[in-house]
Every structure is written in C-alpha cells, then in structure tokens.
Amino acid sequence: MTKATPDVISRARELRDILADYNYQYYVLDDPKVPDAEYDRLFRELQELEAKHPDIVTPDSPTRRVGAQVETSFEEVKHRIPMLSLDNAFSADELRDFDRRVRDRLKTTDDIEYVCEPKLDGLAVSLHYESGILTRAATRGDGYTGEDITANIRTIPSVPLKLRGDSVPDLVEVRGEVYMPLEGFETLNKRLADRGEKTFVNPRNAAAGSLRQKKPTVTARRPLEMCAYSVALEDEGRLPPTHWEALQQVKTWGFRLNPEMRKARGVEDCLQAYDDLMEKRQSLPYEIDGIVFKVNRLELQQQLGFVSRAPRWAIAQKFPAQEELTVIEDVEFQV
Numbered sequence: 001m002t003k004a005t006p007d008v009i010s011r012a013r014e015l016r017d018i019l020a021d022y023n024y025q026y027y028v029l030d031d032p033k034v035p036d037a038e039y040d041r042l043f044r045e046l047q048e049l050e051a052k053h054p055d056i057v058t059p060d061s062p063t064r065r066v067g068a069q070v071e072t073s074f075e076e077v078k079h080r081i082p083m084l085s086l087d088n089a090f091s092a093d094e095l096r097d098f099d100r101r102v103r104d105r106l107k108t109t110d111d112i113e114y115v116c117e118p119k120l121d122g123l124a125v126s127l128h129y130e131s132g133i134l135t136r137a138a139t140r141g142d143g144y145t146g147e148d149i150t151a152n153i154r155t156i157p158s159v160p161l162k163l164r165g166d167s168v169p170d171l172v173e174v175r176g177e178v179y180m181p182l183e184g185f186e187t188l189n190k191r192l193a194d195r196g197e198k199t200f201v202n203p204r205n206a207a208a209g210s211l212r213q214k215k216p217t218v219t220a221r222r223p224l225e226m227c228a229y230s231v232a233l234e235d236e237g238r239l240p241p242t243h244w245e246a247l248q249q250v251k252t253w254g255f256r257l258n259p260e261m262r263k264a265r266g267v268e269d270c271l272q273a274y275d276d277l278m279e280k281r282q283s284l285p286y287e288i289d290g291i292v293f294k295v296n297r298l299e300l301q302q303q304l305g306f307v308s309r310a311p312r313w314a315i316a317q318k319f320p321a322q323e324e325l326t327v328i329e330d331v332e333f334q335v
Ligand code: NAD
Pocket: 022, 023, 025, 026, 027, 032, 033, 034, 035, 036, 037, 039, 040, 066, 067, 084, 085, 086, 087, 117, 118, 119, 120, 121, 122, 123, 124, 140, 177, 229, 292, 316
C-alpha cells in the first residue's frame, strides 16, 4: 500500500461524484448519461485507485454499494437476503484469476463446476410466494431496500401468479431478470415516437421504465418477459445440492429459464462457453451484455460467501461493447 498523494485523493473524489451521478441517472431516472463501457472504465479506475490506497476508500464509494438509493413513490421493501451486484472480469486472464481465487479459498486443485448463464440486460426482481401464491415483488434498489412493484409484475405473462405442481414450498423467493426483447423494444419506441413521446435509449432502460410505472395498465402494455436465475427457500424445505438442479425445480413451478444456460467444468470450459455465447449473441432476440459464471454446488457457494457488494462464488464476464452511435441531449455516445 502506498500513501495517496493529493492528486490521487482528488481524482478518487471526482470519480466517486461522477459515478454517483451516473448511478442516479441510470438506476433512478432510467436514463443513462453515458454508455456502459464508459461507466465500467471509470468504475474500474476508482477500484484500482482504492486497491492501491485502501485509506482513501469511503463508505459511500460506488465500489462499496449496489445500485442507487431509490427515490420513488413506491412502498419500500427490505430484502431478507441482500440483492447484490456481480464482480466483473474483462479478460480471459481475469476470469482465470477468479477461478484461482475460488480454488484457493476452497483449498482444492480440482476443476470447479460452474453454471454459465447469459447476462440478460434487464433488471433484477425478487418474487415472494406464500403457499404457492405470488404475494410480493420488489426491485433490487440499493441491494438492501427495493421498491414494491407487485401490481406491475403481475401483468407480465411469464411470471407465474401461482406456482405449478405438487412440490410447492410454503415460502420461497425466486429471483430473475425482467427484460424487453428487441422486437418489442423497437415496436414500443416506434409507438412512442409516433405519439411524439420520449423514446427509450435501450431495452434495459425500457424494461426498467416500464416496470416502475405508476399505473399497472401501462406496464401491462409493455412487452416484458422474465427469466428466473436463483431461488431461496424461507421455510424448512431443502433445495437440491446444486444451483443447476435448484433452477430445474424452479422451472417445474412454471418459470422460464434461459435456454442458453449450460454447465462447465473448469475455467477453460467456461472460456469456451463465453466464446460460444459471443458467437450467438447477434442472433438472440434479446440483449445480453456478458455471461455469468456461478459455482454450481450450493454448499461451496456458502463456504465462499460474499464481499461488500458481490458474491465470491460468481462473476460476470462482460462482452465488448456492441453499439450503435446515439445522440442524447448533446452528448454523443454509444448505447
Ligand atoms: P452487474 O452488472 O453488477 O450485475 C448484477 C446484475 O446482473 C443483477 O442485478 C441482475 O440484474 C443481472 N443479471 C442478469 N443475468 C443474470 C444472471 N444470470 N444471474 C445473476 N444476475 C444476472 O449489475 P449492476 O450492479 O446493476 O450494474 C453494473 C453495471 O450496470 C455496470 O457494469 C454498467 O455496465 C451498468 N451501469 C451503467 C451506468 C451508465 O451510466 N451507463 C450506470 C450504472 C451502471
């Protein structure tokens, strides 16, 4: 660790302010000021400064927090289990470093089994079911407190209002991504433009804006879909031993899983999954911004635990930005 110079301290402060502003625009207003690649670059710069000079870290640093504080008229919902972010790997070597850290912590030289899931570009939701009935849906918010969007979630056809089958637990939380497929996004934007209304910058913001509508009847007209990607039981029931099997169970309850999900053994297999998904990316009917790797055995996930804003058992490997040039309020950038 080296002592931070005044220049470093001032640059870190500047980055914190810029990122906090970008977070507000992105998470609260659903209206990003800059492309994700630019946000990621500044975030990484701040992370590197803080790693070199831990004494400059502040508790409110964007590197220590998830999302942004919500400021809406929706009711607040406290998450029983925090809804965290994901660490990012931007290269094959960074993914290999992640895998090495996982094996070091688990004290094993064996290949780890991972589940590889497309990183859908939408927003995370938490759904609570009591005796099989959807009773509450919430956004991630700042990871600890989200917004109650139950009435809006109920309008999405791929969200089961009642779980199917005989093995339905008393209390369960299912998490997943709500997103807007490309075709629906284009049709929606055309409809808005025809009416002279403001269009959405990208499908992610269209999904977020649609889900946080005051009137569920407006959400109901928006082409939203949902895919489940995690589950936690809140009663005495037990989940199967792996994330993969747990998701198959979620599927039997009536949820949709992403069809591109697969298992990989060892990090080189994960890198192959990354290449394969990259190749398919353009032909998918929805946007993805990377691939998420999760340690498959739930027991190992528990052993690995969490750091401040992300689990140690998962990582997102981002795809290079693919984007057309857009002009928004005099700022020229790629979305
Ligand atoms: P993240 O990239 O850290 O990843 C976590 C999120 O991934 C989850 O909340 C979930 O919504 C999503 N996800 C999709 N598929 C998933 C899967 N299979 N399993 C688990 N999660 C899955 O998300 P974040 O913390 O919301 O955002 C950080 C990213 O958002 C940044 O890297 C940046 O690209 C973007 N961002 C951009 C701006 C901007 O101004 N352009 C501002 C803030 C954030």
